[in-house]
Amino acid sequence: MATTAPTAPQQSTPSPIHRWWLLAVLALAQLMVILDGTIVNIALPDAQIDLGMTDGDRTWVVTIYALAFGSLLLLGGRIADYWGRKRSFIVGMVGFAIASALGGLALNTEMLLAARALQGAFAGLLAPASLAILTITFPGGKDRIKAFAVYGAIGGGGAAVGLLLGGVLTEFASWEWCLLVNVPIAIVAIVGALAFMKESRAHGNTRYDIPGTLLVVAGLASLVLGFSRAEEGWARFDTIGFLVAGVVLLAAFVLVERRVSNPLLPMRVIVDKVRGGAFLVSTLTGAALLGGLLFLTFYFQIVLGYSPLHAGFASLPMTLVIMVCATVLSQLLPKIGVRIPMTVGPIIAAGGLFYLSFITVEGNYVLEVLPGVVLLGIGLASLFVPLQNVALAGVEEHDAGVASAAVAATQQIGGSIGTALFTALYTSAIASYLADNPPAPTAQLEAFVSGYSAAFVCAAALMLVAAPISFFLIRPSKADLLKNVDAVHMG
Incomplete structure (x- = not known):
């Protein structure tokens, strides 16, 4: 039976100072969840040797996290709405830390895969609670644009930060620390949540x-x-x-x-043309980004012979470009709107991925990789800064958690499907190259490069599809970016 709770009295949002401290806590949580999609990428070659993983198992370490994360996000969003967003945030953070510790202590492949799945499950509770809290903490105005710009920049740059941090930890500690590092991060975030976060929940029909x-x-x-x-x-x-x-x-x-x-995903959340377009763009971006970065990491370490640290630094320019562009775009969005950056961004990002498809075994980083990485960073910043704000514009407070979950779910499911799809193309390209070319000392590496190139071309094509979707569907007015959302019930 549905339960109906009386409307809670409205309370004011946190004070301006506390709001920005709370943003720091939420940004830390977002960074942890996002970078965990890629932080293990650089550690995978070492983990594969230590645990005796097959190439298929290696891919599943990435895929199973994104799959568990994405498939449980909608349920996590509803739990956050009904059970309480602060409570869900803290439980999700504790569970994520425990799962990370289990993964860092993994003795075999099965234990690592189970820990990664458990990480994804708790991330599915943590992420929508975090984004819903951000939505109701910054209900409108220019502060909302700035807050979502920070959050969006972390969404785009967090994946690249994961590569760098993974390189540092693998080089100077061990691959296990790519998972164990989440424990101290979670402790800091939990303390911040207890200090600055207020409880909020939906009222009315709260049946699952x-x-x-x-x-x-x-x-x-x-x-x-x-x-x-x-x-x-x-x-x-x-x-x-x-x-x-x-x-x-x-x-x-x-x-x-x-x-x-009492739908898990109310159709009113996705039938809106602007919001539906944002969800489609998020799915395509997740597929291109998470899948593309995985193979770029393999290229650095397997073909070019980079150390984990060197591979992490090779991905750093993309992070720096995203951060710089995010700062600029947060100032420009109230003036130019979101349609232009969300249309041009996918084209630039696709250009960067297509450029990367011309990599060679010799691998001149400055000429063959750096321009593509920079273009990819510019394009991703143009997308991620406005994307989440657009996807959540006008969402009712009752649906804040599930709408937030839908945004994250599209990106994670896109990433898991993209990784699986690109892996299939990669394997097929390797087999075709080896069948069509005579044996040679560098044949195996040439085959790998052929596979990576096929993955980058596919990622570029998916990214390019996002441009017309943004142009024709995502047309909120500039006033919509500054408009307040409905009043929030705090309890």
């Missing part, structure tokens, strides 16, 4: 949508499994079966959500 949860988790998992099986052949029965099952289950999820009184 169990059928919708089961359908969306099973549907998304089937899609990712289907793309991962494509590595061994697109015409395989299990590949086709998982992909078809995923589409059918997600279609059933949409039908259920349109009929139940």
